[in-house]
Amino acid sequence: MPDLNLYWGELHNHNELGYAQGSLERSYEIARSHLDFYAFTPHGLHADGGVPDGYPVVVANWERIRRAASENNRPGEFTCFPAYEWHSSAWGHLHVLSAEDMESMYCARSLADLQDHFRNRQAILVPHHTAYERGVDWEGFDEALSPVVEIFSEHGSSERDSGLYPMLGHSGGPAGYQYTVQHGLALGKRFGLVAGTDNHDGYPGGYGLGLTGIWAKENSRAALFDALQKRRTTAVTGDRIEVCFRAGEAWMGEVVSGPAERRLDYRVEGWDVIKSVEVVRDNLPVHIEVPDYSAPRTGQPQPYRLRFEWGWGPMKGYQVYDWQGQLRVAGGRLLQIVPCFSSDPFDEVRRKRVLEWDERQCAWQSHTSRGSVFTTRNGSTAPRANDALCVEVEGTQETRIELEFDCRTSKSLLATATDWSLTGKLGGSRASFSIGELLQGRRGWRVDGLPTWIVAHRALPEVLYALQGHFIDRSETPAYYYLRVTQENGQLAWSSPIWFEE
Incomplete structure (x- = not known):
């Protein structure tokens, strides 16, 4: 992809400033050691629960949390986003990511209140572990404020109600298909895909618990935030599978209007044998590619x-x-x-x-x-x-x-x-x-x-670890397409969708 680089990082992680473990300083030290960007997301409040005014440990330490995001942010080297998590039983859980310094944590009493507060600010609201019962409010979903949705974390996959890593083995009650990412897309919602560990050991980017790849011009708050807003993202379960997905000049996350040819080009590089690359149209696979196992081995470097x-x-x-x-x-x-x-x-x-x-x-x-x-x-x-x-x-x-x-x-x-x-x-x-x-x-x-x-x-x-190809769809009806990549070791990657409209 010309003029863009792929950066890997963590957008959803917890430590002892909340109900998790590990110091704030340890979290940032670990993140700096192997990631390009990081958002510490302390458990901020439970809007319709017992702590609507904020968890005391977070409120008492907010200045320390805010200062850590600012002091560890190093443009061109390591980017930090001020952030916090907003809980509710009625509207699901979201984490707030800001491209600006966050002087205080806004304790909204409802989803509409939270959206109204951040509507004209440099912030996005990311729904996560949506596939739990009432894990997301699709009716109240605002794609302008939530350009991305977390598809995977330590809780499992919210993509669909089948497949690898179902959300059946963690703390939330399994829900119906209505709360999956695929159902949100089927409702006509437009959003990109990210993944974050939601790790409670204070270990950003712990392997196998979710990671986000962002295609951006540089490693800075402004550039990464712009790419998040444009949905130019990849979500992976663990292995850093590089996914490039385009339709002509349109990148993953974009909307293509008019009678353009629906040629979808992809390039994938993984860290295990690629089991399959699937082009998914309107939630159903329409094209599957596998490696050429018969390709001759060469003695050349x-x-x-x-x-x-x-x-x-x-x-x-x-x-x-x-x-x-x-x-x-x-x-x-x-x-x-x-x-x-x-x-x-x-x-x-x-x-x-x-x-x-x-x-x-x-x-x-x-x-x-x-x-x-x-x-x-x-x-x-x-x-x-x-x-x-x-x-x-x-x-x-x-x-x-x-x-x-x-x-x-x-x-x-x-x-x-x-x-x-x-x-x-x-x-x-x-x-x-x-x-x-x-x-x-x-x-x-x-x-x-x-x-x-x-x-x-x-x-x-x-x-065996890299695939490049394309799929041409002759359909002319509105549709959305995304890439699902599966490795032989069970690691997955998803691209953000590309939408075609009349």
């Missing part, structure tokens, strides 16, 4: 994508494992790295982060625990005992990947005899694989000295 994962642990094991990892490339070069770090297990002090990287090597640290699957505060969509790192390498089948892992234990989430017997133990692993060997399939092994494991997943040539 080309990009490959690889995933290295570590974690696991003994049955019901609550031991925390601290990891130091290093990857080196021989006979090739690193083009890109993407951390896939889980928000669990919660720890106020420990940090998961990439420490350094260049074309030849990268280093990182993280901590994992199988016990986090049983103790997580997150939803059932993606409880994880593992962390991972995705890398793109330019090389040949002879290019070698050298891996070093050091692991130690010093803490247990729960005091069990099995876990305490592991405390203070050290372990490690060294491994080397050619890309050709990893093209044959994944390799897994246990860490020396500890009951935890490492997996080098199957290497992917570009023909």
Whole structure:
């Protein structure tokens, strides 16, 4: 896409300033370490519940919250949006994102009141986890104030009443189809799609809980907010699947008027084998593309994508494992790295982060625990005992990947005899694989000295993780189209729709 860049970030996340955990400072530090933009959305109030004037912890700390968004905002490097969450039983939950400094939190008593207050301001209202009972008020929906809707979070997917990640395993009661994103689109509402973790561990961008991609001219409040208003967005469940979806000169999120040819062009780049790319028209798939598995492999240098994962642990094991990892490339070069770090297990002090990287090597640290699957505060969509790192390498089948892992234990989430017997133990692993060997399939092994494991997943040539194509629709009736991308590992992406009108 000319003159535009794809930025990844978090628009819906909680910490201890609200009814979650983790400090405000920790949230911003984690967000800066792996995201392009961030909106901390404290639980502000419950309009028709017991706290219409604001949760005391948020009201008391509002100046601190406001100042953190301002001081951490670094144009061109890391963008922060002032924000808060507005709860109601009658109209659903929304989070307010502002492109301006927010001096105070407006405690609206109704959806109409909230909309009237922000109508002439640089702010948008984002409905989220809509597929719960009364999760959204489509009748009162205002697309000028709500140009985007959150389709996925730790609660699951609100796209439809079937498919992967149904909203059946979290805190809200399952609802009928009337509250899904597809139903809102069928009613004629126009909105783009975003995803956010809604994570209550104070971990912005926790892997597998939702993330938003924004196509914008630069990484600044003004540019990102403009792109949100224009619905130029991609929603993903976890993997940062790059989705480009256009109709001629019209981008995802735009409305095409008149007798224009309905040629829809798309380009997708994922981090696992692309299982399918679907063009969805008026909520029904009308075109499906899959990779060409018969494409011949070449010995010439080309990009490959690889995933290295570590974690696991003994049955019901609550031991925390601290990891130091290093990857080196021989006979090739690193083009890109993407951390896939889980928000669990919660720890106020420990940090998961990439420490350094260049074309030849990268280093990182993280901590994992199988016990986090049983103790997580997150939803059932993606409880994880593992962390991972995705890398793109330019090389040949002879290019070698050298891996070093050091692991130690010093803490247990729960005091069990099995876990305490592991405390203070050290372990490690060294491994080397050619890309050709990893093209044959994944390799897994246990860490020396500890009951935890490492997996080098199957290497992917570009023909399996990238797809480009088009669909021509001969229909002339008004319709909307969006892209749904599914990877073999279950990770999903959605583009915002494109509308055609007479």
